[in-house]
Amino acid sequence: MNVSLNPLVWFAALLTLSIFSFLYRDNPFYRFAEHLFVGTSMGYWIALTWHNAVKPNLWIPLVKEHNLLYIIPLILGLFYFLRFVPRLNWFVRLPIAFSLGWASGVAxxxxLQASIIKQLQGTMLTPAMFNRWDTGLWSIVILIGVICTILFFFFSAERRGIMKPIAQIGITFLMIGFGASFGYTVMARISLLIGRMQFLLRDWLGIVQ
Amino acid sequence: MAFLSWLVFILQISPPTNVIAYDRPNDAGKAIIIRWQLSPQDTELTRYEILRISADTVQPVGSVPAGIDEFVDVTCNDGIQYRYQVVAVKDTERAASGITPPVMSSAQWFNTGRINVLIGVILFSSIVLYFIRSARRGKPLFIRRIAGLDALEEAVGRATEMGRPILFIPGIASVANIGTIAGLNILGEVAKKAAKYETPLLVPNRDPVVYTVAREVVREAYTSVGRPDLFDPDNVYFVTQEQFGYAAAVCGTMVRERPATNLFFGMFWAESLILAETGATTGAIQIAGTDSVHQLPFFIPACDYTIIGEELYAASAYLSREPVLLGSLKGQDYGKLLIVSALVIASVLSLVGLTNIWKFFSVQ
Known part of the structure; x- marks a missing residue:
């Protein structure tokens, strides 16, 4: 056993244990770690936002390169602060409307390009898919799966008649997909836990190599 | 002597030929494509160097390994004439091609490689606009039941009966995310119910812009049901932008404030299971809705109801029953029928020999 003498490692290990203590119940150690995490992360993000967003995208172009066009985003950004002025707080809707409009226009x-047209291209049957029987069969399975899954989300008809089996096939495909995704992601989470355990047992306590 | 000249001739490397340079199509400018026919001794070469000639200056702009016959110069300035030369390099030997005619880079207003996207946008928009118009004229529009959304009323009622707050998480993505926008729409409807039943609504946020929008949405909802006095701005708050810092804080809120109802609507990442599991341990009724395929598998076992993908987008129309939103939802439904039809028709045409149909779905 070769316990670390580095105070920072001790601090990190105690914070890790404090967070793990939440598995038992809420307690003062967890609360301390939680508040420290939120506070330090917020401070870190403020510095990050200044250096990665405000400085290169506003401060340098406007103040150092004298590009006056940047006054427009500056004013829009400042409107967010008008929420503190009750008579003028409706101004905050302007940058919100701008952001939402821009986001919808971009999205x-x-x-349509990535999630519909490219997917259509990838799903449609082509003669080349039938060069081998197995690829041909899988292409048909995928086509049926895609059609049934899309129709599972069809809201304009009750799930009666033909729509009932279609929806059942659709949800079966969805659940198979979710099951595969669940297993894959759980494996990734377990590796995160292993990483934390390695830190405690190797870097802190020196029990394992 | 003649033999030596012949030997030097056959040992010399030949330059690339047919060098052409042209403005890269469908881009935002500042790029010129240079293409050439490989040198006959291509396999022996080290690389090709690309030289750019503007006014009186010759400047190397890059190089590519042997076997490559294309280079994109992305360091151009629009409106300036450039000429190019490609040099075949083998150790210390160099063989330069001829110089291309002058070429200029420029930006294009229209990307011709995405005409199919334009057709799609026009088609879908037309269908949606048609149904919105129909809805505005008072045409009744049918929408089937969605179990998870029907449970929202019950979930809000439960919180009211227990005298505990409702916790609403609008995801952790930015406002540019479609799932976030859908989540904010649902937040409006939940806030109306919370205001009506006088139940506190807590909305912790990870994104500053989403926080601002969420606050406005909740304020609007309280005002629209005639209870602006119940709106507490401190209940819609910003936590931190750090993903797991946010998750830790929300988990703390769940165990301390003991909300009777936890609602997760929006875009989630790895924090989804942490939040949903903690909520489940507090005994709260939980409803989640996300379009994140990777997080749905975690919400399904940990929540009482899960709104899957597209149902999230349908939720605001379903809950509010506003004609405009219902019309939009109906339009999307017919858009889905269009997609299924296109898939079937394109597959059939492709299988009977019209393989070019595949190219229609190519996007540059």
Whole structure:
């Protein structure tokens, strides 16, 4: 056993144990770690936002390069602070409207391109898929799965008649997909836990090599 | 002597030929594509160097390994004429091609490689606008039941009966995320119910812009049901942008404030299971809705109801029953029928020999 003498390692190990203590119940150690985490992360993000967002995207172009166009985003950004002035707090809706409008405008064509048109191309049957029987069979299975899954989310008809088996096939495909995703992600989470355990047992306590 | 000249000739490397340079199409400018025919001794070469000639200056702009016949110069300035030369390099030997005619880079307003996207946007928008118009004219629009959304009323009622707050998490993505926008729409409807039943609504946020929007949404909802006095701005608050710092704080809120109802609507990442599991241990009724395929498998076992993907987008129309939103939802439904039809028709056409149909779905 070769216990670390580094105070920072001790501090990190005690914070890790404090967070783990939440598995038992809420307690003062967890609360301390939680508040410290939130506070330090917020301070870190403020510095990060200044250096990665405000400084390169506003301060340098406006103040150092004298590009006056940047006054527009500056004013829009400052409108967020008008929430503190009751008579003028409706101004905050302008940057919100701008952000939402911009986001929708950017998202709609991108989603149509990546999530619909490219997916259609990847799903449709082509003669080349039937060069081998197994690829042909899987292509048909995928096509049926995609159609049934899309129709599972069809809200304009009751799930009766033909729509009932279609929806059942659709949810079966969804659940198979979710099951695979669950197993894959749990493995990744276990590796995170192993990493933390290695820190405690190797870097802190020196029990394992 | 003649033999030596012949030997030097056959040992010399030949330059690349047919060098052409042209403005890269469908881009935002500042890029020129240079293509050439490989040198006959390509396999013996080390690399090709690309030289850019503007006014009187010759400047190397990059190099590619042997076997590559294309280079994109992304260091151009629009509106300036450049000429290019490609040099085949073998150790210390160099063989330069001819110089291309002058070429200029420029930005294009329209990306011709995405006409199919434009057609799609126009088609979908037309369908949605048609149904919105129909809804505004008073045409009744049918929407089937969605179990998870029906449970929202019950979940809010439970919190009211128990005298405990409702916790609403609008995801941790930015406002540019479609799931976040859908989550904020649901927040409005939940806030109306919370205001009606006089039940406190807690909304911790990870993104500063989402926080601002969420606050406005809740304020609007309280005002719209005639209870602006019940709106407490401190109940819609910003926590931190750090993902797990946010998760730790929300978990703390769950065990300390003991909300009777936890609602997770929006985009989630690895914190989803931490939040949903903690909520489950407090005995709260939990409803989650996300379009994140990777997080749905965690919400399904840990929550009482899960709104899956597309149902999240349908939720605001379903809950509010506003004609405009219902029309939009109906339009999306017919858009889905269009997608299924396109898939079936394109597959059939492709299988009967019209393989070019596949190219229609290519996007540059």
């Amino acid at each position: 709609i064509p991108a989603v």
